[in-house]
Amino acid sequence: MQRKSFDGMLCPIARSLERVGEWWSMLILRDAFHGLTRFDQFEASLGIAPNMLTRRLNGLVEAGLLEKRLYSERPPRHEYVLTARGRDFLPVLIAMGAWGNRHFAHEGLASLVADVQTGAIVQPVLIDRATGKTLDADSVTFAAGPAADEPMRRRMAFVERGRQSRRNL
Amino acid sequence: MQRKSFDGMLCPIARSLERVGEWWSMLILRDAFHGLTRFDQFEASLGIAPNMLTRRLNGLVEAGLLEKRLYSERPPRHEYVLTARGRDFLPVLIAMGAWGNRHFAHEGLASLVADVQTGAIVQPVLIDRATGKTLDADSVTFAAGPAADEPMRRRMAFVERGRQSRRNL
Numbered sequence: 590m591q592r593k594s595f596d597g598m599l600c601p602i603a604r605s606l607e608r609v610g611e612w613w614s615m616l617i618l619r620d621a622f623h624g625l626t627r628f629d630q631f632e633a634s635l636g637i638a639p640n641m642l643t644r645r646l647n648g649l650v651e652a653g654l655l656e657k658r659l660y661s662e663r664p665p666r667h668e669y670v671l672t673a674r675g676r677d678f679l680p681v682l683i684a685m686g687a688w689g690n691r692h693f694a695h696e697g698l699a700s701l702v703a704d705v706q707t708g709a710i711v712q713p714v715l716i717d718r719a720t721g722k723t724l725d726a727d728s729v730t731f732a733a734g735p736a737a738d739e740p741m742r743r744r745m746a747f748v749e750r751g752r753q754s755r756r757n758l
Numbered sequence: 759m760q761r762k763s764f765d766g767m768l769c770p771i772a773r774s775l776e777r778v779g780e781w782w783s784m785l786i787l788r789d790a791f792h793g794l795t796r797f798d799q800f801e802a803s804l805g806i807a808p809n810m811l812t813r814r815l816n817g818l819v820e821a822g823l824l825e826k827r828l829y830s831e832r833p834p835r836h837e838y839v840l841t842a843r844g845r846d847f848l849p850v851l852i853a854m855g856a857w858g859n860r861h862f863a864h865e866g867l868a869s870l871v872a873d874v875q876t877g878a879i880v881q882p883v884l885i886d887r888a889t890g891k892t893l894d895a896d897s898v899t900f901a902a903g904p905a906a907d908e909p910m911r912r913r914m915a916f917v918e919r920g921r922q923s924r925r926n927l
Contacts, residue, residue: 601858689770
């Protein structure tokens, strides 16, 4: 499969996808959040070929999302446990699941997210921490940050010109 | 590349990935949010092979995230514009970019999200609409919904058992 690395790019979405954007990687993370830790558990859950699963698990370990731990010495057996960086990915998966529930759950809702303390089903919404405003395609735009290089600044100028021209329609 | 379809599964994360989980698809969506619409714009932005770009664009059109529109009759030329379903995907990309900025922006922040009205940089945070609580790996768990089938119920029972046993450590 033809595949270019995004790692040279400054875009944080590209950098994230460089770590989790391979087919299977995000489902492995979902399974890890479900409490699966062992190779055979992931294999049974996903129906994935062992060599592919090994590659994906190694990739997630290298990227610092999973930690490989020895849980049995004889025979030597490893488990894969979410790191702090891996645990911090949960909001992305929740946002993706909420989008899936809104658009593709034609039989009704099968999997939801619940408050661990109350058990109440939660309704995920992405907001700005300071203002509490909902972040969506109408309320936000992209902007260059202090570390933006020239290509990123050009891109963000393009974004801004498009926004202005749509506003003037 | 070996690849199994997740579409038979009820998991909303799997269903979302079935539509956007191919390598390139989410970067094409990012570019569409940046205002890119034409084939040659996506090609130049991503450095992607034309046949691959065609496949990914067609996939996003079939999944209902992009609409293909004729913008020139002679010669016939199409543009690709986000649908309502596609626009609704933005929170997932913002959450992914925020995670990327927290973990991989070693040169500093290059791309941020801003309020369209005030221009202020926003800090994305995923919360529960009803309670306002931040949704993260400590505050939430997964739960079966009304349309859960038997495998999904077994999975959610496994999640719950793991949670209980960790709590009793």
